[in-house]
Amino acid sequence: MSIIAVFNIKGGVGKTAAAVNLAYLSAQDGAKTLLCDMDAQGSASYYFRIRPAKKFNSKKFLKGGKQIDRNIRGTDYPGLDLLPADFSFRNLDLALDRSKRPEKQLSRILKPLRREYDRIFLDCPPSLTLLSENVFQAADCIVVPLVPTTLSLLALKKQMGFMKKNGQNAGKVSVFFSMVEKRKKMHVETMRRMSKKKWVLPVAVPYLADVEKMGIYRQPVVAAIPRSAASVAYGQLWEKIRKILAKS
Amino acid sequence: MQEKNINRWLLPDALSPDQLIEKISRKYTIQTESSRNRTVTYFDSFDWRLYRKSFLLTRSDERWALRRRDSGRAVASIFEKDQGLRKFAWEFPSGRLANQLKKILGVRGLLALVTFDVYSRRLQVMNSDRKTIAHIDMIAQKIQTEPRVFYTIRLCGIRGYENITRKLARNFRRWGIGEVVSAEYLFKKGVAAMGRAPLDYHSKFSIVLAPDLSIRQAARAIFRQLLDTMRQNEAGIFEDIDSEFLHDFRVAIRRTRSGLTQLKDVLPPEITETFKREFAALGQVTGPTRDLDVYLLYEKDYLSRLPGTLRAGLTVFFSEMADRRHQEWEKMVSTLKSSRYRTIIENWQAYLDGSDPGGVSRHSEQPVGGYARKIIYRRYRRILKKGGAIGSSSPDETLHRLRIQSKKLRYSLEFFASLFPKKEMNRVIKQLKGLQTNLGGFNDLSVQQEMLQNYLADIRPGSRKNQDLAVAIGGLLTALYHEQKEVRRAFVTTFETFSGSKNEKLFSNLFG
Numbered sequence: 001m002s003i004i005a006v007f008n009i010k011g012g013v014g015k016t017a018a019a020v021n022l023a024y025l026s027a028q029d030g031a032k033t034l035l036c037d038m039d040a041q042g043s044a045s046y047y048f049r050i051r052p053a054k055k056f057n058s059k060k061f062l063k064g065g066k067q068i069d070r071n072i073r074g075t076d077y078p079g080l081d082l083l084p085a086d087f088s089f090r091n092l093d094l095a096l097d098r099s100k101r102p103e104k105q106l107s108r109i110l111k112p113l114r115r116e117y118d119r120i121f122l123d124c125p126p127s128l129t130l131l132s133e134n135v136f137q138a139a140d141c142i143v144v145p146l147v148p149t150t151l152s153l154l155a156l157k158k159q160m161g162f163m164k165k166n167g168q169n170a171g172k173v174s175v176f177f178s179m180v181e182k183r184k185k186m187h188v189e190t191m192r193r194m195s196k197k198k199w200v201l202p203v204a205v206p207y208l209a210d211v212e213k214m215g216i217y218r219q220p221v222v223a224a225i226p227r228s229a230a231s232v233a234y235g236q237l238w239e240k241i242r243k244i245l246a247k248s
Numbered sequence: 249m250q251e252k253n254i255n256r257w258l259l260p261d262a263l264s265p266d267q268l269i270e271k272i273s274r275k276y277t278i279q280t281e282s283s284r285n286r287t288v289t290y291f292d293s294f295d296w297r298l299y300r301k302s303f304l305l306t307r308s309d310e311r312w313a314l315r316r317r318d319s320g321r322a323v324a325s326i327f328e329k330d331q332g333l334r335k336f337a338w339e340f341p342s343g344r345l346a347n348q349l350k351k352i353l354g355v356r357g358l359l360a361l362v363t364f365d366v367y368s369r370r371l372q373v374m375n376s377d378r379k380t381i382a383h384i385d386m387i388a389q390k391i392q393t394e395p396r397v398f399y400t401i402r403l404c405g406i407r408g409y410e411n412i413t414r415k416l417a418r419n420f421r422r423w424g425i426g427e428v429v430s431a432e433y434l435f436k437k438g439v440a441a442m443g444r445a446p447l448d449y450h451s452k453f454s455i456v457l458a459p460d461l462s463i464r465q466a467a468r469a470i471f472r473q474l475l476d477t478m479r480q481n482e483a484g485i486f487e488d489i490d491s492e493f494l495h496d497f498r499v500a501i502r503r504t505r506s507g508l509t510q511l512k513d514v515l516p517p518e519i520t521e522t523f524k525r526e527f528a529a530l531g532q533v534t535g536p537t538r539d540l541d542v543y544l545l546y547e548k549d550y551l552s553r554l555p556g557t558l559r560a561g562l563t564v565f566f567s568e569m570a571d572r573r574h575q576e577w578e579k580m581v582s583t584l585k586s587s588r589y590r591t592i593i594e595n596w597q598a599y600l601d602g603s604d605p606g607g608v609s610r611h612s613e614q615p616v617g618g619y620a621r622k623i624i625y626r627r628y629r630r631i632l633k634k635g636g637a638i639g640s641s642s643p644d645e646t647l648h649r650l651r652i653q654s655k656k657l658r659y660s661l662e663f664f665a666s667l668f669p670k671k672e673m674n675r676v677i678k679q680l681k682g683l684q685t686n687l688g689g690f691n692d693l694s695v696q697q698e699m700l701q702n703y704l705a706d707i708r709p710g711s712r713k714n715q716d717l718a719v720a721i722g723g724l725l726t727a728l729y730h731e732q733k734e735v736r737r738a739f740v741t742t743f744e745t746f747s748g749s750k751n752e753k754l755f756s757n758l759f760g
Contacts, residue, residue, distance in 0.1 A: 048379070049377040049378060049379035050379060050408075051377070070408075071408070072407060072408060073406075073407060073408030073409070074406035074407035074408055074409070076372075076379065076380040081407055218377075218378075
C-alpha cells in the first residue's frame, strides 16, 4: 500500500493531469486505486464526470471514516475509484487548524482506506500551507510536476526549504518536467542543467493540446489517446514511480 | 469501479434482448462498451467431486477458473496461452488453483462435461454527464450441440451509485424479468443435454429397499444397480480417464460376487453358479491393470521419501511400470470389448430385467429384513471369532483373511442399510470402517513390500546407478516394514474396540 501525492506550490503546472493519468495507469496494473481530489476546483472529479454528493463538505472529509466511505465513487475504469472534491475544500486549512495535532489529520483520515486500496493518489491544491504539511506527512512519495522555468525552480526551492524546516523527509520528492515546449530555449536549458540531479526523473510531458482537451472529452489522455506523445510520457513517468514505490 | 450486487436474471421468452435494450434506453442513455465471443467448457470428475463441494470448473479461451456454484464468482484461476489438455490436478501449474483442485479431486481426472458458445455484450448505463453509473451484461449462451439460446442478464452496480442499481432492478421486475438464476442453472441444462445430471454417480453404493420385498426381489434390485455401476464405468475405462473407473468397476464386480455367495439359494442355482464363475473371471481379467494402477499411485509418496539424488532411478522404475500397465490395459480393454464379455453382461442384464419367475427355493420368498439380519449377524459373529483368535504370533495371512471377511460384512451392511435405522447403521459402519482401515493399511504395506522385493530381486548388481537404486529401495523397504509393524500393533486395540461389548450390543440389537 502506498500513498502518492502530486504536489506543486504553483497552480496550472499539470498536477491534476498527472494525478488523473497516473491513477488510471496504476489501476490498469491491476492495483486497487483511489484518487483523492483535494483541490476545491474539483478538476480531477470533473475529468471523471463525477460530482460530489450535495451533503459532502470539508467538515465531513475531516471526520473521515463512514463519511469518506459513502462518498467514494467508482470511475468508468476497473479498479479506479475517486473521492470527489467539494467547493468547501478551499477552507480545509482553517478547519485543520482547529483540530488537535493538525499536521497529522490527513494520515488519520487515510488510515482506514489503506486496507481497501493498494494505492492512493492525492491531487493537491496549489499552496504551501498546513494542508501541504499534512500531505508531506501522509505521502510515501511526492511527485512534483515542474515547468522548466526559473520561477518554477524558485518555487521548488521554497518547497524543499519548507519541508526541511518542518522536519519532513525531502527524499520523498521526485520531480518530472511538465508542459515542456521543446522550441523554448529556456525549457531545454533548464532541463539540461537539472537532469544530473538524482531526484529528477528523466521524463518530459510535452505541452500538448491533447492534454488540455481532457476537459472536453473528460477521460485520462492515456485512455482517450493512448498514442499521444503525452500518453507515452505519462507511461514512462508511471514506470519510474512504480520503481520508486517498489524500493520504498 | 467496484462491482457490487452481481445478479443474474433469466430473460423470459417473451422479451428479446433487443426489446430489453429498447426499454432501458427509454429511461437511460446506454451504449455498448464491449462485446465478445467465447466458448466455455465445464469440467468435473465423473463422480462430481467439484460440484459436491459447491464448485464449477470452467475453461474459456485462455482462462481456467474454479467458481462458486451459486454466484459464479471465481475463487481461483489461471491464464495460459497454451491450451494444453489438463486432466489431473497435479498437471496444473502450481498455485492456488492447483492446490484447491488437488484437495478436491484427489486421483480423479477431469472430464469435459459440456461446452457453450457464449456471446456477451456489456452495456454502459450513463447519467446526463455521460458518467457510467451501472453496467448491464447481456449474455447469450448456446449449448454447442443444441439449437436453443439462453439469454441471461447481469446487473453490475458501481460504487457510489447504488440507488441506480436498485432502480434498474425494480424496472427489470416490472418488465417481467423475475427469475434469478445461479451460475449453475445453465450448467445443469448443459449437462442434461449431454445425458447427465449433477450427482448422478457416486462410488458409494446405496439403494433403498422397500421392507415388504422378498429377499429375491431385493437381490435382483441390488444386482441390477451393481450392473448399472459397471456399465457406467465402462466408457471411462476404455478412454482411460483415470484409475477410479476400473476401481469402481471392480468393486461392483466384487460386490456382485459377494452378493451371489452370501445370498445363496435366492436366485436359481444355475444362475448363481454361472455368474459367480463369470464374474470371478472378470475380476481376474481386470486384476493386473488394477495392481499396476495401485503401484503407480505410490509414485509421489515414494519420491517424497527419497533424497533428490536417488529419485532418478526410481523414475525409471515407475516409467517401466507405466509401460507395463499400458500393455495390460490394452489387453484388458480388448477382452472387455470382446463378444464373450459382452455376452456375459447382456445375459446378466437380460436375466435381471426379465420377468421375475417367482419362487425358486424355500429361502427366496422370505422377507428381505429377516434374511438380511441373519446373514449380517452370522458374518459379524464369524469376524469376532476369527479376529479374537489372532494373537501377536499369528501369521500375517490371518489378518488378510479377516480383511476379506470384514469387506464382505461391509458389503452386506451396505446392501441392506436402508432397512435399518439410519443413526445406528452409521455407527455400525463407522466402527467397521475403523477396523477396515487398519486391515487395509496392513495389506497395502504387504503389497508394497512384495512389489519392491520383486523389483529388488531383478536389479542386476554392478553398475553404480543400480547400486544406488538398490540402496534406496532397501531404505524404502525398511521404512515400510516398520510402518507395517506399527499397524499390526495397532490392530489389537482396533479390534478390541470393534469387538467391545458396546458394539456387540449394537449388533445384537439390530441383527441378532
